Every structure is written in structure tokens, then in C-alpha cells.
Amino acid sequence: MGRSKSLLLLILLLLAAGCQNADSGTPAVDLPTQAAAALLPTETLPPTSTPVGEGLPPTRTLTTATPQPTRAITPAPTRTPAPVNAIVNITVPENNAQLLIGQSVNVGGLVQRDTAQTVTVALLTINGQTLLEVEAPVAENNSWQTEFTVPPASSGPAQLQALVRDAAGDILARDVLAVTLVVDTSTLSQYLVVSRPVAGFSVVGGYYLYFDGLAGRPTGNRLTLTILTDNCQVAQATQGIPLNGSGYWQAFVYVPNNISGPGCAMVSFGEPGAEDRWEVSVPIDIKPPEGPDSYGVMIAGPPPGGALFGGQSFTIY
Known part of the structure; x- marks a missing residue:
């Protein structure tokens, strides 16, 4: 109870003091006013799109579609075939x-x-x-x-x-x-056969080489015998012999003493390139005169396959 009286007394004293200040003409102190609220920065909006028709090249046709870049197509690599070894x-x-x-x-x-x-x-x-x-x-x-x-x-x-x-x-x-x-002599009217020398026969330089064989209708009734060297391309000795017609023939050709090595013994009739040309070549081995194996012996006649009759004489050479 006493506490309530004290509170009431305090309020009355405050009211009395306020009235006294109003009467004495002392200006009242203004209370501070609230500052204006600060403006927060706003988000910058992106520029609006350019209206159609503005900012384009003057030659641009607005009704056509924008050309798109074309992609160059790289051709697929082709496989090069490897060369074939023939x-x-x-x-x-x-x-x-x-x-x-x-x-x-x-x-x-x-x-x-x-x-x-x-x-x-x-x-x-x-x-x-x-x-x-x-x-x-x-x-x-x-x-x-x-x-x-x-x-x-x-x-x-x-x-x-x-x-x-x-x-x-x-x-x-x-x-x-x-x-x-x-050669089948029964079916050919023109032919040339060399019976000797045989392939691989050894001859000696400075001596004669024996030839024999058969000829059928030789052109001009003449044979040409040649000794060749250098892959059978270079003539070292040449001998021509006449014939009496078709049949068996034989001849000797001197081999020069300054040649040696592989060679050929060739017999021919007719001109080179002519239709009636016949040519027979036999490989031979030419040995130097002073060589350790430059010797030998051969039978020239009677010829291989010749007929001998009992009771009759014959010549051997």
C-alpha cells in the first residue's frame, strides 16, 4: 500500500516539472529524426536485343536464312597397293x-x-x-x-x-x-644339222676344229662356218665351203691361237633376216695352246652312225 503511494507521488512530481518548463519559455529539445534509408544498388539488367532491322549490313536480305558454315569432307585415305615382285x-x-x-x-x-x-x-x-x-x-x-x-x-x-x-x-x-x-628330215625339205662339234666340246687355239652334219637344199649350195667369242657375238674366224647339194657335209676351221674361254661354233646358210636363213650354234670351250689340258684326240671319220660292211675296207681319220 505504501509502495503504491510512493509511485503515485513520483509521477505527480514529474508532471509538475514539465509544466514549469512550459511556463518558463525554455525551448524543448528536438529528438533526433530517423535518417532516410540508404538506397541499395540494383542489379544491372542486360541490354535488350536490338530491334529487327537495326545494326545489320545494308545489303543483308532479312527474308533469307542465315547461311551456315559448310563442313569440308575429308576423303577417306585410299590404300596404295604394294608393288608385286615379278x-x-x-x-x-x-x-x-x-x-x-x-x-x-x-x-x-x-x-x-x-x-x-x-x-x-x-x-x-x-x-x-x-x-x-x-x-x-x-x-x-x-x-x-x-x-x-x-x-x-x-x-x-x-x-x-x-x-x-x-x-x-x-x-x-x-x-x-x-x-x-x-630335225625330221622326212618332213622338212630345207634344213641344217650340225653333228660335230657337240655342245661343250673343247677346242685348242692354234689348231683346226672339225665340223660335219647334214644339209637339205642349202641356199646357194654354200655353208658358212664361224668361231665366235664374247657371248657368241664376236666372230674370230670364218670359213666358207661349197656344197654339191643336199646331204652329208664336213669341213675344218682354224681356231686362232690368241683366243680362249667360252665360245660358239656356228654354221649357217642364207642371208641374215631372209626367210630361207638357217643358223645352228653350238657352245664350245676354247683352250689356250700352252694349257696343261690342251691336248686330245678324236675320230673324224667314219661319221657317227655311219655304216660299215664286213669284208670291205674303210678309212678312219
Whole structure:
């Protein structure tokens, strides 16, 4: 109770003091006013899009679509075929086969080559004279085969060659087969046969080399005998002999004493390149006169295969 009276008294005293200040004319102290609220920075908006028609090149047509960049297409790399190493061989006929002149011969084998390359078959004398050359078709299994008739132009030792040629005709591969060209005197009217010397025969420089054989209708009734060296290309001695017609013939040719090594003994009639030309070449070995094995003996007559009759005399030399 006493506490409530004290509080009431305090309030009355405060009111009395306020009235006194109003009466005394003392200005009242202004209370501070609230400061204006600070403006927070606002987020900058992105610029609005340019209206259609503004900022474009004057030549731009607004109705056309914007061209898009084209992507260049890189061609796929192509595989370059690896070059083929040309290889050819002859499987038919066998090595050292006998080919009958004027008769047909089958020749075949296998080949590895590019499709642009061709296979040909050539028949040559041992001194490199080409008697014929024909193309051989190639099958899908890389086998090749051809057929030709042995021409009546040479007899004795020869070469059968299979060749791979490029588009320019250059030889890329070769296979060589040794063959013997055989004369059938019953079917040929013109021919030339050399019986001696035989292939590989040894001769000595400074001595004579013996020749014999058969001739049928020789052109001009004359034979030419030649000793050659340097791959059978260079003539070292030449001898011409007349004949009385067709039949057996024999002759001697002097071998120069200043040559030695591999060579050829060649017999021919007719002019080179003429249709009636016959040429027979036989490989020989020429030995120097002073060599340790430059000696020997041979029987020239009677000839090989000659007939001897009992009770009759004959000459041997």
C-alpha cells in the first residue's frame, strides 16, 4: 500500500516539472529524426536485343536464312597397293626337252605379277637370235599357258624363255629352259644339222676344229662356218665351203691361237633376216695352246652312225 503511494507521488512530481518548463519559455529539445534509408544498388539488367532491322549490313536480305558454315569432307585415305615382285617359271616342258621342228609345242608355268604386266614365251638360239616370241594368257590362279609351232630356222641347242614384261616392254623377270631343236628330215625339205662339234666340246687355239652334219637344199649350195667369242657375238674366224647339194657335209676351221674361254661354233646358210636363213650354234670351250689340258684326240671319220660292211675296207681319220 505504501509502495503504491510512493509511485503515485513520483509521477505527480514529474508532471509538475514539465509544466514549469512550459511556463518558463525554455525551448524543448528536438529528438533526433530517423535518417532516410540508404538506397541499395540494383542489379544491372542486360541490354535488350536490338530491334529487327537495326545494326545489320545494308545489303543483308532479312527474308533469307542465315547461311551456315559448310563442313569440308575429308576423303577417306585410299590404300596404295604394294608393288608385286615379278616372278615367273616354266613347268612344261622339262629342262633339256627335245622340240621337233615344224611341230606344235605346249608351254606353261606359274607367274607372280601386276595385272598390267604380261607374260611372253620366246625361243632363242644360244647366241641370242630370237626365233619367235608369243604372248601367254594368265589364268585367275596365276598359271599361264601358250602353244606355238617350232619354226624351221635352226636346230640343235636352244633356249626357251618365259618373260614378264611391263607396259613399256621392259623385262622384269625371266626363266630359262635348255631345249634341243630336232630335225625330221622326212618332213622338212630345207634344213641344217650340225653333228660335230657337240655342245661343250673343247677346242685348242692354234689348231683346226672339225665340223660335219647334214644339209637339205642349202641356199646357194654354200655353208658358212664361224668361231665366235664374247657371248657368241664376236666372230674370230670364218670359213666358207661349197656344197654339191643336199646331204652329208664336213669341213675344218682354224681356231686362232690368241683366243680362249667360252665360245660358239656356228654354221649357217642364207642371208641374215631372209626367210630361207638357217643358223645352228653350238657352245664350245676354247683352250689356250700352252694349257696343261690342251691336248686330245678324236675320230673324224667314219661319221657317227655311219655304216660299215664286213669284208670291205674303210678309212678312219
